Amino acid sequence: MGKNKLLVVEDDAGLQKQLRWSLDAYDVVVANDRETAMAQLRRHQPAVVTMDLGLPPDPDSAAEGLSLLRQILAAAPDTKVVVLSGNRERAHALKAIAMGAYDFHQKPLDADALSLVIGRAFYLHAMQQENRRMLQIQSDSPLAGIISRDPGMLKLCRTVERVAPSSATVMLLGDSGSGKELLARGLHNLSPRADKRCVAINCAAIPEQLLESELFGYEKGAFTGAQRQTLGKLELAQGGTFFLDEIGDMPPALQGKLLRFLQQRVIERIGGRSEISIDVRVVCATHRNLKSMAEEGRFREDLYYRLSEIVLTIPPLRQRSGDSALLAHHFRNKFCAGESRSMLGFSPEALAAIESYSWPGNVREIENCIRRAVIMADGPHITALDLGLPQPDGEDDDLNLRQARDAAEYRVMIKALARVDGNIVRAAELLGVSRPTLYDLMNHHGLK
Ligand SMILES: Nc1ncnc2c1ncn2[C@@H]1O[C@H](COP(=O)(O)OP(=O)(O)OP(=O)(O)O)[C@@H](O)[C@H]1O
Numbered sequence: 001m002g003k004n005k006l007l008v009v010e011d012d013a014g015l016q017k018q019l020r021w022s023l024d025a026y027d028v029v030v031a032n033d034r035e036t037a038m039a040q041l042r043r044h045q046p047a048v049v050t051m052d053l054g055l056p057p058d059p060d061s062a063a064e065g066l067s068l069l070r071q072i073l074a075a076a077p078d079t080k081v082v083v084l085s086g087n088r089e090r091a092h093a094l095k096a097i098a099m100g101a102y103d104f105h106q107k108p109l110d111a112d113a114l115s116l117v118i119g120r121a122f123y124l125h126a127m128q129q130e131n132r133r134m135l136q137i138q139s140d141s142p143l144a145g146i147i148s149r150d151p152g153m154l155k156l157c158r159t160v161e162r163v164a165p166s167s168a169t170v171m172l173l174g175d176s177g178s179g180k181e182l183l184a185r186g187l188h189n190l191s192p193r194a195d196k197r198c199v200a201i202n203c204a205a206i207p208e209q210l211l212e213s214e215l216f217g218y219e220k221g222a223f224t225g226a227q228r229q230t231l232g233k234l235e236l237a238q239g240g241t242f243f244l245d246e247i248g249d250m251p252p253a254l255q256g257k258l259l260r261f262l263q264q265r266v267i268e269r270i271g272g273r274s275e276i277s278i279d280v281r282v283v284c285a286t287h288r289n290l291k292s293m294a295e296e297g298r299f300r301e302d303l304y305y306r307l308s309e310i311v312l313t314i315p316p317l318r319q320r321s322g323d324s325a326l327l328a329h330h331f332r333n334k335f336c337a338g339e340s341r342s343m344l345g346f347s348p349e350a351l352a353a354i355e356s357y358s359w360p361g362n363v364r365e366i367e368n369c370i371r372r373a374v375i376m377a378d379g380p381h382i383t384a385l386d387l388g389l390p391q392p393d394g395e396d397d398d399l400n401l402r403q404a405r406d407a408a409e410y411r412v413m414i415k416a417l418a419r420v421d422g423n424i425v426r427a428a429e430l431l432g433v434s435r436p437t438l439y440d441l442m443n444h445h446g447l448k
Contacts, residue, residue: 007050019050049081082101130333147326246285247290373386
């Protein structure tokens, strides 16, 4: 990966040389005066600038330096400016900080201390950029809370947006932890019913005897222990959305009652005598293969067809290009903020392990894994050890450029963009192409 660009604004040739020499960890570009500094800023877009406040034409006053500072922050507000000041210029340095400079360093130069300040400035800048990109991804995402750059997943989100306004019954199919409930809530939030409730029931988690009363409610005295009238979840969802999770686990006796409800849209509370009309939009989900269950007689076929007006299949995480790294960054940001700890990076081995692991527990597994790693991490980075994932056994040699050049190019590009969290400059470096070439490739593949 290339060095970070650092702009040094200094009119003293000797100091310029000294700075170049002591800051050789960076790609240093220099400027002697305000005009050149602005030209270099526009050209190189450095994340960090060091500047002397005394610049020509009036090197004895701080006026030119402070004007440059104002100009830099107006043109590129995220730039971290480190002011180099002489002993007697402390007041000017403080003024610069008040105007938005990141820090100041007192001359004579102490190379180690200055490197430390500059290193921190780059780190902070990178964190801010990453957070901004993360927010951008979230707001770009058609569904709030769904993080993905995978074309299949994005297409699914667009389908959810299209389907949401209708009242069609939707069946969400996908492995455990792949986001079925999140999408069900997305369907509700994008529907005209969003101001009413979205009530969920998990058919696998509730014992058979209780499920009926949970669904339909009961009247006082309907059975021993029924001390007062209790509304069922279907009734509680009146006007809104009713989400039946793990529908494949619904006991056969209740399948018939649910079918009757779907046909007539009325319920009777247990022990009740009157029919109550219910207006809900039904969304259901399962990780089972409901169609073959219906074909084999393990699930009522007529109910299956009622429920599957629109079927949406969520791809497992292992089939979503680049999403594991993207989600890892997302959850790392979330849990670092939640645990009030400073932002952690991922070591390259940790990222490689994340990318090569197959995530059988899907997004829930990656979420738990990163939560644990954020707690366990002992330095500035999350290491492969903190993640507790198996180490990849070497290079991914599936990419056959001759057979599937386009597909491979696309996959590698998505992977690179995800690894650096959408940073075009770093993705281009990683791929070994120029920035314009990467933009061309992204255009070619229809990526924003
Ligand atoms: N694309 C995504 N972006 C961000 N978070 C996600 C995404 N998909 C799922 N999650 C999060 O992962 C966790 C599991 O998702 P969810 O409960 O929706 O999965 P599920 O398929 O309903 O699981 P189960 O079948 O086990 O009930 C939740 O915390 C959810 O917020």
